[in-house]
Amino acid sequence: MKRISLTQYLVEQQREHHNIPAELRLLIEVVGRACKTISHSVGKGALGDVLGALESENVQGEVQKKLDVISNEILLEANEWGGHLAAMASEEMESIHLIPNRYPMGEYMLVFDPLDGSSNIDVNVSIGTIFSVLKAPDGMTTPTEQDFLQPGSKQVAAGYAVYGPQTMLVLTTGHGVNCFTLDREMGSWVLTQSNIQIPTTTKEFAINMSNQRHWQPPVQRYVSELLAGSTGPRGTDFNMRWIASMVADVHRILNRGGIFMYPADVRDPSKPGKLRLMYEANPMAFIVEQAGGMATDGKHRILDIQPEKLHQRVPVFLGSRDEVALVTGYHHE
Ligand code: AHM
Ligand code: MG
Numbered sequence: 001m002k003r004i005s006l007t008q009y010l011v012e013q014q015r016e017h018h019n020i021p022a023e024l025r026l027l028i029e030v031v032g033r034a035c036k037t038i039s040h041s042v043g044k045g046a047l048g049d050v051l052g053a054l055e056s057e058n059v060q061g062e063v064q065k066k067l068d069v070i071s072n073e074i075l076l077e078a079n080e081w082g083g084h085l086a087a088m089a090s091e092e093m094e095s096i097h098l099i100p101n102r103y104p105m106g107e108y109m110l111v112f113d114p115l116d117g118s119s120n121i122d123v124n125v126s127i128g129t130i131f132s133v134l135k136a137p138d139g140m141t142t143p144t145e146q147d148f149l150q151p152g153s154k155q156v157a158a159g160y161a162v163y164g165p166q167t168m169l170v171l172t173t174g175h176g177v178n179c180f181t182l183d184r185e186m187g188s189w190v191l192t193q194s195n196i197q198i199p200t201t202t203k204e205f206a207i208n209m210s211n212q213r214h215w216q217p218p219v220q221r222y223v224s225e226l227l228a229g230s231t232g233p234r235g236t237d238f239n240m241r242w243i244a245s246m247v248a249d250v251h252r253i254l255n256r257g258g259i260f261m262y263p264a265d266v267r268d269p270s271k272p273g274k275l276r277l278m279y280e281a282n283p284m285a286f287i288v289e290q291a292g293g294m295a296t297d298g299k300h301r302i303l304d305i306q307p308e309k310l311h312q313r314v315p316v317f318l319g320s321r322d323e324v325a326l327v328t329g330y331h332h333e
Contacts, residue, residue: 006032006169006180006189013173020173027084027108027133028157032169032180032189034078035129035161038071038115039182042127042163051122059094059311065121068092071114071129085110086136087143089310091279096145096310108156109134109148113279116160117245126164128247132283133157145310152282152303160283162247168192170254172290177254198293199257202320204239206249207261214265218298218330223261246275250284250318254291259323263298264315273297273315277307281314294324298331 004012010025020028041050054064072092079085080099084106088097091113099105110133117127133156137147159171167182169189177196180189205226212223226238241258243249249260264272275281285295285302295302295318305314317324 004191006191009178009180009191013175017175019175023084023106024108024133024157024173026082027079027106027110028159028171028173030078030082030084031075031110031112031131031159032161034075035167035169036182036187036189037074037078038129039161039163039167041070041074042067042115042121045124059092062118064092065115065118067121067127068115068118075110075112075114075129075131079110082106084108086140087147088112089145089148089278090114091116091276091311096143096148098143107136109136109143111148111278111283113276116247116280117243120243120245126162126243126245126248126251128160128162128245128251130160130247130280130283131158132278132286148278148310149307151306152277152285155282155286155303158283158286160247160250160287162251164248164251168251170196170251170287172287174286174290177287177291179254196254196291198254198288198291198320200292200321202253202257202259202323203236204241204256204258205261205323206240206242206253206258206319207263208242208244209240211263211265214267215263216266218327218333219261219263222327222330246280246284250288253293253319254287257320259317259319259327261327262316271313273313275313275316277302277305277312277314278310281316284316285318288318292321293319294321294328295319296324296328298328 014020056064081103083104088110112131157173161169169180179193181192225233229237262275281302288295297314
């Protein structure tokens, strides 16, 4: 097998299709490098004293795990000095992170969830890093939070690294979705899947069923029809999977289809779902659409939502097109 590294892939994209500017290529490589470092820390587990919780809470009031904070610092440090970024925003930080004065300021803005799937960190289940790249608005001098509030359709790149049995990097720059596997001996990302396509139909769904009593009627209806199986209105049996790491659930769906749902809850109207628009929903929606799937908040295309604040939450329905279209249709009835 001819091995194509992430670097070679990006250079060839830049040369042949002119769709990855040099600065963006550098940015993606730096993020890829940071993810290797995170993968290394994750892999050490108890031997590296990286497991467990800290006393601090993040901006969402969630207890921070040591690896959440370590991963955040790895991404900040790796990306500060390259000259390709104007600012960063992270799920783990209340406000945006400006590039220190001693470094040049670039034209991109990086948004990330440094370690997604926190509840799985200490139990050796797949977790991941999710990232999204935006262009700084023209004429911007000092970046503000407002500059980040761009709809997901403006993303110029998005991806995730999944730290599982293998460490993989899934990437889109708006021209399909490719997957790279980390060669741990060589320390390089090797292209292992090109132009990934999500099957349009599926018999598999992913949702945290323990919240069922709190769902709104369209989700109640949709899931009960799936659960009814071959004798119900769908006339077929559906299987369920829930890893509780969005990266791992989305990765399965990219590879064999499925629908992922994290709906809004009737309990607290101020909390529309659990997942965050900028750090989780937008990058995953970009990847899923680029792989031929669909992503909505139940009513609207996720990538069309105009963000109102950095840490905004949204309901998420994404994956195989036919199923996402069906549950979205139920929300409109
Ligand atoms: P996190 O960013 O604090 O890790 O939360 C996001 C995660 C997702 O990866 C996953 O889909 C979801 O939370 C699981 O939530 P729950 O524990 O309610 O099943
Ligand atoms: Mg997260």
